[in-house]
Amino acid sequence: MASDLLSIAASGARAARGALDVTAQNIANASSDGYVRRSLRIEEVSASGGAGRIGDISLSGARIAEIRRNADSFLQGEVRRTSGDLQRANTELVGLRNMESALEQSGVFTAIVEFEAVLQQLAGDPIDPSRRAAVVAEADTLANKFNITASGFDSVGAGLRFEAEAQVSNANIVGAELARVNLRLTRAGVGSSDRAALLDQRDQLLERLAGFSSITTTFASDGTVAVSLGSNPARSFVQGGAASTLSSATAADGTLSFAVDGQAVTPGSGALAGASLALTELASVRGRLDTIAAGLADAVNNAQAAGVALDGSQGQPLFAGSTAGTLRVAMTDGRGLATAPAGAAAGSRDDANLNALRKSLAGIDPAQQLSGLLFDVSSKVAGRNVTQSALETIASSARVSLEQQSGVDLDAEAANLIRFQQAFQASGRAMQTASDIFDTLLGIGR
Amino acid sequence: MINLSTGAFYERGTRQIGSLRAQAESLQQQIGTGERLERSSDDPVAAARLRMISRNERIATVDTRNSQLAEADLSLTDRTLSSVADLVVRVRELAVQASNATLSDDQRAAIGVEVASLRENLVLLANSRNIAGHSLLGGQTAGAAYADNGGVIQFVGTTEVTPLEIGEGQSVVPGLTGPEIFQFDTANGSKDLFTVLGDLATALKAGGQGGADAGAASLVDLDAGLEKVTTAQTVVGARLNWIDLMSERREANAERVADERSNVGGADIAVTMSRLQETLTVLEATQASFVRLANLSLFSMLR
Numbered sequence: 001m002a003s004d005l006l007s008i009a010a011s012g013a014r015a016a017r018g019a020l021d022v023t024a025q026n027i028a029n030a031s032s033d034g035y036v037r038r039s040l041r042i043e044e045v046s047a048s049g050g051a052g053r054i055g056d057i058s059l060s061g062a063r064i065a066e067i068r069r070n071a072d073s074f075l076q077g078e079v080r081r082t083s084g085d086l087q088r089a090n091t092e093l094v095g096l097r098n099m100e101s102a103l104e105q106s107g108v109f110t111a112i113v114e115f116e117a118v119l120q121q122l123a124g125d126p127i128d129p130s131r132r133a134a135v136v137a138e139a140d141t142l143a144n145k146f147n148i149t150a151s152g153f154d155s156v157g158a159g160l161r162f163e164a165e166a167q168v169s170n171a172n173i174v175g176a177e178l179a180r181v182n183l184r185l186t187r188a189g190v191g192s193s194d195r196a197a198l199l200d201q202r203d204q205l206l207e208r209l210a211g212f213s214s215i216t217t218t219f220a221s222d223g224t225v226a227v228s229l230g231s232n233p234a235r236s237f238v239q240g241g242a243a244s245t246l247s248s249a250t251a252a253d254g255t256l257s258f259a260v261d262g263q264a265v266t267p268g269s270g271a272l273a274g275a276s277l278a279l280t281e282l283a284s285v286r287g288r289l290d291t292i293a294a295g296l297a298d299a300v301n302n303a304q305a306a307g308v309a310l311d312g313s314q315g316q317p318l319f320a321g322s323t324a325g326t327l328r329v330a331m332t333d334g335r336g337l338a339t340a341p342a343g344a345a346a347g348s349r350d351d352a353n354l355n356a357l358r359k360s361l362a363g364i365d366p367a368q369q370l371s372g373l374l375f376d377v378s379s380k381v382a383g384r385n386v387t388q389s390a391l392e393t394i395a396s397s398a399r400v401s402l403e404q405q406s407g408v409d410l411d412a413e414a415a416n417l418i419r420f421q422q423a424f425q426a427s428g429r430a431m432q433t434a435s436d437i438f439d440t441l442l443g444i445g446r
Numbered sequence: 447m448i449n450l451s452t453g454a455f456y457e458r459g460t461r462q463i464g465s466l467r468a469q470a471e472s473l474q475q476q477i478g479t480g481e482r483l484e485r486s487s488d489d490p491v492a493a494a495r496l497r498m499i500s501r502n503e504r505i506a507t508v509d510t511r512n513s514q515l516a517e518a519d520l521s522l523t524d525r526t527l528s529s530v531a532d533l534v535v536r537v538r539e540l541a542v543q544a545s546n547a548t549l550s551d552d553q554r555a556a557i558g559v560e561v562a563s564l565r566e567n568l569v570l571l572a573n574s575r576n577i578a579g580h581s582l583l584g585g586q587t588a589g590a591a592y593a594d595n596g597g598v599i600q601f602v603g604t605t606e607v608t609p610l611e612i613g614e615g616q617s618v619v620p621g622l623t624g625p626e627i628f629q630f631d632t633a634n635g636s637k638d639l640f641t642v643l644g645d646l647a648t649a650l651k652a653g654g655q656g657g658a659d660a661g662a663a664s665l666v667d668l669d670a671g672l673e674k675v676t677t678a679q680t681v682v683g684a685r686l687n688w689i690d691l692m693s694e695r696r697e698a699n700a701e702r703v704a705d706e707r708s709n710v711g712g713a714d715i716a717v718t719m720s721r722l723q724e725t726l727t728v729l730e731a732t733q734a735s736f737v738r739l740a741n742l743s744l745f746s747m748l749r
Contacts, residue, residue: 030452037451097487104486113501117508124512124610125578127588347588349580351608367501375494378486385487396461400454407451414744 004060005437009430011061015042016424018064023416030408034204037408038196041066066191069199073219075402076203080210080217082395084269087211089388091271095160095278096381099285102152103374111145112296112367114138119358122339126351127310132334139300139318143327146293150325153286157254157279164256164275168248171212171272175227175243178205182224183241199223213246213258214268230258230265248272253283281380286324288373293324296366303360307338307353312346314338315353459736466729473722476713483711492710499707506696506703509613513696516610516620517689519576520682523621526574526582527679530627530639533571534675537564537643538668544650544661551653558650558657565643569599572624572640583624591624592640599640601625612692618685622678630674632667642667 019040029035045060118138122131181202188195202225209215209227215237216228228234229246237244237260244261251257256276258265267273297319304315315338320330331337339354476482486493543549544557572592576582584591584603591603601624609617628639642664649660 031456100485100487109497110500113504116501117504120505120508120611121511123608124508124515125580126608127580128578345588349586349588349608350604350606368498371494371497374486374497375490378493379490381487382490396457400458403451403454403457405451407453409450410452411450411744414748418748 005434006431008059008061009427009434011045011063012427012430013424015040015062015064016420016427018042019420020417020424022067023413023420026408027410027413027417030410030413034200034207035408036069036071036196036200036203036406038193039068039070040064041068067193067196068191069196070406071199071203072402072405075398075405076207077217078398079395079402080207080215081269082391082398083207084210084214086388086391086395087271088269088274088277089384089391091160091163091274092277092281093274093381093384093388095156095275096281096377096384098156098159099153099278099282100374100377100381102149102156103285103289103377106145106149106152108142108145108149109367109370109374111138111142112370115142116358116361116367119354119361122337123351123354123358125349126339126354127347127349129334132310132337134334135337136318136329136331136334139331140329142296143319143321143329146289146324146327149289150286150323153282153289154325157282160275160278160282161250161254161256164272165248167212167271167275168246168258171209171229171246172243174205174209174212175238175246178202178209178225178227178238179241179243181205182238185223188223195223211270212267213265213270213272229260229267231268232266235260235263235265254286255279255283285373285377289370290323290325292366292369292373293327294322295364295369296361297322297327299360299364300357303353303357304338306342306356308340308342308344308348309338310335310340310347312344314342455739459732459740463729463732463736466725466732470722470725470729473718473725476718477715477722480713480715481711482713496707496711499703499710503700503703506613506700509611509696510693512610513612513618513689513693515577516612516618517686519582519620520618520686520689522574522576522582524679524682524686526571527627527675527682529571530568531672531675531679533564533568534639534668534672537561537646538665538672540564541646541661541664541668545658545665547658549658551657554650554657554661555653557661558647561643561650562647565640565647568639568643569594572599572628576621583622583627585623597644599638599644601628612689613696614692616692618689618692620685622682626681627675627678628671630670632670634667637667637670639671642671 019042022038022040026037041064042062043065045063047058047060115135115138118131118134122128122135125131181198185195185198185202188198202223206215206217206225206227213229214231216234218226220226224240225238226236226240227238229237235244237246246265247259247262249257249259256272256279258267258272258276267276300319301317304318307315309315316331316336318329318331318337319327321327337354340348340350341352341356344350344352472484475484483489483493483496540557540561544554549557569592572583573590574582581587581589581591581603585606586608587603589602591601592599593602594600603623605623605625607619607621607623610620611617625638630637630639646660646664650657
């Protein structure tokens with residue numbers, strides 16, 4: 001006889017114990033990040049009878065064939081892709097929002113309007129010293145507001161670059177970690193719990209990496225992964241047990257460029273792509289702010305040069321500096337304002353040159369230009385807001401479907417707990433039966 | 447079988463409750479501030495419109511101040527013109543008196559003295575100052591309008607007054623220059639009031655038949671001068687009316703702008719309140735059902 005009731009029952013009890021262990025592990029990790037629900041495949045152990053013993057019963061019980069990891073690689077890929085897009089949108093939106101705040105809260109628009117207003121007020125009495133002083137003071141405020149906006153932009157750019165650099169070094173750490181996981185995966189046994197844990201780790205690392213840049217993955221049959229970063233063209237980042245180095249460089253205008261082992265790469269999506277987009281936008285907005293500041297200073301200074309100051313001398317420049325960051329007021333005394341046209345007598349109440357100044361300011365209309373700049377930035381923020389919330393919905397639904405597919409359902413685990421407990425008890429009962437049979441046999445002939 | 451993962455249930459729950467809370471908070475903020483827009487990106491078009499509205503409002507306050515200034519200067523000019531007119535009328539009375547043949551030379555000389563002092567007063571009136579302390583009738587000059595040049599009163603100002611903007615691209619000339627009041631044409635050629643009064647005083651003081659004749663002859667010139675002064679008063683009155691009209695327009699505009707501001711950027715309290723109530727109801731329901739569902743675990747059945 002090729003079967004042994006006691007060992008069959010023992011193998012059943014062992015398999016049920018293993019199943020209970022897996023269930024307990026699932027319950028323990030119900031809220032662990034990146035944990036994928038394990039399930040057990042139990043298979044029958046049996047052998048066919050040898051020659052001449054075809055009719056024999058030959059059963060050997062059950063064994064744990066595999067600890068299965070219930071991960072859907074398509075859903076995981078979706079989560080990586082959508083979370084990369086979301087990260088890009090988030091980073092870009094934060095950058096744009098900060099730019100909007102820097103531009104709006106510095107009050108540079110109000111300062112321009114105020115400057116226009118004091119110039120108009122001066123027209124009421126062009127030789128009034130207090131009105132002249134008000135113009136110089138307001139010009140000073142205006143220059144300060146431009147400086148504050150420019151330094152606000154500087155810190156927005158510095159923040160974006162600092163974060164991007166931290167993310168580049170994080171990406172390198174993740175790449176090295178992936179390479180190590182790859183090495184260990186080649187040594188882990190197929191179907192082992194060790195391998196399942198390594199695969200969890202691998203997928204978690206890939207998801208983190210996808211948060212920085214778009215990635216292309218190629219999975220080998222042993223579970224190892226080859227990763228390429230970016231797009232147009234994608235650069236190989238992790239290959240087997242070796243990882244490359246991602247680096248970033250800052251251009252003169254503050255924009256960022258990236259390279260893998262010295263070869264240029266475009267992140268495509270992820271936080272690095274977001275930072276890159278935001279920095280490009282920042283450079284263009286800064287350029288426009290500088291143009292507005294320079295235009296305003298030129299218009300005022302040219303008009304100054306065309307007229308005469310209160311003492312009849314030729315007007316001197318009111319502003320110095322040609323960018324938003326360097327604009328300052330060069331005049332200290334309101335008497336230097338050239339309200340009267342060239343050739344007018346000292347102390348003249350003729351405001352022809354002041355009118356010319358106001359006309360040329362109205363011609364370039366810095367307030368309208370700045371409002372336009374603010375409108376462009378804020379409408380970009382509004383547009384990106386919509387994109388971001390759409391991407392957030394997409395990413396969260398991808399995550400929820402992955403969680404539904406691979407996450408732990410406590411109710412199902414509770415049911416499993418009862419089921420495998422009963423299986424264990426049943427196997428125990430089978431052992432009891434084997435013992436009883438043995439006792440019966442021993443009792444014969446007593 | 448669809449696997450209802452516990453993690454997914456909690457994630458969905460927190461997301462829903464979080465977004466409802468954020469919505470309620472934003473509505474609460476709108477009610478608290480009365481503004482629909484917290485930052486430009488909430489509604490870029492409305493925010494740009496609001497910026498332009500506030501700019502126009504700021505410029506309008508300067509327009510208001512400038513038009514008050516113009517009004518004050520024109521009122522001062524008007525008062526000065528009334529004094530000048532009174533003075534000319536008094537001189538005309540004296541001239542009529544002096545032309546009476548029954549008057550003695552001494553009496554005429556006394557009248558001459560009075561005319562001379564009235565002439566001094568006229569010079570003072572011509573050199574009066576506006577509210578900013580500048581010469582009222584001197585145009586754009588920094589100094590006085592008239593100077594005494596060895597007995598001859600000469601206009602030393604400029605013949606132009608700087609127009610003042612009073613909003614909507616309109617401007618007003620906030621005053622008159624000396625020649626516009628004191629210089630006039632008669633049958634005897636171009637004259638000014640100072641010369642007429644001076645000549646009259648001199649002739650009256652000289653006495654004789656010449657004094658009586660001068661009294662009668664000056665009446666034509668004085669009438670022409672008075673007409674010039676009253677014409678100037680009409681001009682000033684018309685300008686004051688124009689300023690009043692523009693002020694009314696500005697006030698009407700300010701009302702319209704305030705209306706537009708609340709339309710574009712203000713939060714409708716009734717609508718916002720009821721939307722907040724709705725959001726809160728949904729939020730409470732979601733929280734209650736979440737707690738109930740979270741308690742539904744098979745583990746609580748296991749003994």
